[in-house]
Amino acid sequence: MKIRYILIAFTIALLSILVGLQLLKAETLPQINKVEQNLYIRETEEDSNPPIKEFNIATKVLDWDFGKGTMEQVWTYNGTVPGEEIRVTEGDTVKVNLHNTLPEPVTIHWHGMVLPNTMDGVAGLTQNAVKPGEMFTYEFIANKAGTYWYHSHQDSANQVDKGLYGAFVIEKKEISYDQDFVLMLDEWSLPIDINTFLTNDDQEVNYDQLEDTPLLGTTLDISPSFGDSDTEMLYNAFTVNGKLFPDIQPILVNQGETVRLRIINSGYMKHWLDFGKQSYKIVAADASDIQNPILTTNILEIAPSERIDIEFEAENKGLWYLQSADLDFASSDMRVPIIIDGSNHAAPQKIDYKKDILRPTEYKTMDPLFLKDDIPTFEYEMILNADVKWGEGLQFTINEKAFPETIPLKVNEGDLVKVKMINESIYDHPMHLHGHPFQVISKNGNPLEQALIKDVINILPGEEYEIMFRADNPGHWMFHCHDLLHAEGGMKTTVKYNDYTVPYLLN
Numbered sequence: 097m098k099i100r101y102i103l104i105a106f107t108i109a110l111l112s113i114l115v116g117l118q119l120l121k122a123e124t125l126p127q128i129n130k131v132e133q134n135l136y137i138r139e140t141e142e143d144s145n146p147p148i149k150e151f152n153i154a155t156k157v158l159d160w161d162f163g164k165g166t167m168e169q170v171w172t173y174n175g176t177v178p179g180e181e182i183r184v185t186e187g188d189t190v191k192v193n194l195h196n197t198l199p200e201p202v203t204i205h206w207h208g209m210v211l212p213n214t215m216d217g218v219a220g221l222t223q224n225a226v227k228p229g230e231m232f233t234y235e236f237i238a239n240k241a242g243t244y245w246y247h248s249h250q251d252s253a254n255q256v257d258k259g260l261y262g263a264f265v266i267e268k269k270e271i272s273y274d275q276d277f278v279l280m281l282d283e284w285s286l287p288i289d290i291n292t293f294l295t296n297d298d299q300e301v302n303y304d305q306l307e308d309t310p311l312l313g314t315t316l317d318i319s320p321s322f323g324d325s326d327t328e329m330l331y332n333a334f335t336v337n338g339k340l341f342p343d344i345q346p347i348l349v350n351q352g353e354t355v356r357l358r359i360i361n362s363g364y365m366k367h368w369l370d371f372g373k374q375s376y377k378i379v380a381a382d383a384s385d386i387q388n389p390i391l392t393t394n395i396l397e398i399a400p401s402e403r404i405d406i407e408f409e410a411e412n413k414g415l416w417y418l419q420s421a422d423l424d425f426a427s428s429d430m431r432v433p434i435i436i437d438g439s440n441h442a443a444p445q446k447i448d449y450k451k452d453i454l455r456p457t458e459y460k461t462m463d464p465l466f467l468k469d470d471i472p473t474f475e476y477e478m479i480l481n482a483d484v485k486w487g488e489g490l491q492f493t494i495n496e497k498a499f500p501e502t503i504p505l506k507v508n509e510g511d512l513v514k515v516k517m518i519n520e521s522i523y524d525h526p527m528h529l530h531g532h533p534f535q536v537i538s539k540n541g542n543p544l545e546q547a548l549i550k551d552v553i554n555i556l557p558g559e560e561y562e563i564m565f566r567a568d569n570p571g572h573w574m575f576h577c578h579d580l581l582h583a584e585g586g587m588k589t590t591v592k593y594n595d596y597t598v599p600y601l602l603n
């Protein structure tokens with residue numbers, strides 16, 4: 097326990113040093129607003145009703161400048177990390193022509209979108225992977241406004257890790273905010289000189305105080321679990337929109353504006369984000385609107401593949417930071433400057449580690465899918481675990497089996513499906529279902545009072561959730577952990593509709 101506190105204290109000390117350093121850098125921040133429009137994207141047939149929006153997305157290998165003087169080879173959609181942002185309006189017909197110029201086959205999966213099975217972009221399940229030099233067209237209707245993202249679903253642990261992901265935003269026809277920005281979080285393993293972090297060694301830490309203070313409020317779990325430490329040890333850098341602080345593009349807004357931030361976790365670790373004293377509201381999670389959003393200054397938790405939209409009022413002129421509160425060396429990379437009215441002379445805030453953490457089960461989304469007395473017609477239980485298999489290393493299992501040996505959920509169209517997921521491992525498992533939004537109906541055996549509609553739920557060690565979804569979208573669908581390294585290690589299964597056949601072969 098002592099060692100844990102010393103480590104945490106050391107991290108806090110390091111953060112304080114870095115906050116000081118960044119104060120010095122604040123005046124030199126580049127003043128760039130919004131991402132430049134890319135020529136690859138074009139709108140066609142603007143007069144058609146509903147409008148058809150057509151996009152060309154080409155995959156490309158290139159050397160990407162992460163900032164802090166760090167270059168690394170990445171794989172991209174349209175030459176940037178994240179890939180080209182795709183933004184449409186609800187009701188639009190969307191056409192995306194994927195041109196593959198990489199040496200490996202790829203696809204695009206539209207994470208969180210409810211699409212016909214043939215458009216879901218899972219290689220070997222809903223289509224054949226798009227081979228080098230080939231092209232594939234995705235076409236669908238953008239039927240529900242919200243924040244989504246797209247990524248490759250071929251060799252995904254590797255391809256998403258290399259940069260094959262981007263934001264997909266469906267705007268409402270009428271919007272209620274003045275400005276809107278996407279922030280995509282990710283982790284990388286980069287050739288960074290560790291000495292750039294260690295510049296000051298005379299910080300004092302009061303260990304007695306730490307012993308008395310429950311760090312990060314009452315919600316920090318200090319039971320002997322590893323959370324996502326298995327994944328954390330593979331990465332040494334955290335990015336926002338493909339850049340390391342201080343090279344992350346600042347968000348420039350005007351005093352008095354309502355600002356929406358669409359935060360997307362495209363990495364394999366959960367992140368904690370601190371907004372300092374700036375109050376904000378969570379207005380949507382996984383593209384479902386939150387009912388009666390309330391103002392908070394608590395720390396926001398975002399799990400792998402989750403999307404959380406927040407809104408804040410730009411009240412006070414100056415600079416503040418939306419920053420990682422992760423207890424990790426790399427958290428100082430993940431710091432987004434927010435500049436209100438071009439004034440960048442305010443001090444960055446220190447993180448108050450005594451704040452509570454907002455986890456998704458505290459939200460309440462609009463429009464429940466199910467009522468309390470709806471009776472499931474199909475039930476399934478998943479024990480999530482990790483086992484060391486002789487000669488193969490760590491395997492991540494569902495009911496003691498690793499994919500492709502896992503047993504599919506065989507459902508009939510119209511079934512009301514209840515799935516109980518129990519995490520018996522010491523690692524986090526953000527479980528994601530394709531093609532169907534689900535309602536979280538209980539946590540650790542206690543029914544949720546409020547409706548919570550999601551497409552991913554992060555199950556921490558020892559936790560148990562029950563979810564329900566309606567089998568109303570025939571096809572073969574992936575159901576997997578979105579720590580894609582765990583998915584690669586076996587934690588995947590499928591939901592297969594009886595009487596639905598596909599001609600593709602997995603792998």
Ligand SMILES: [Cu+2]
Nearest residue numbers: 525577579582
């Ligand atoms: Cu997992």
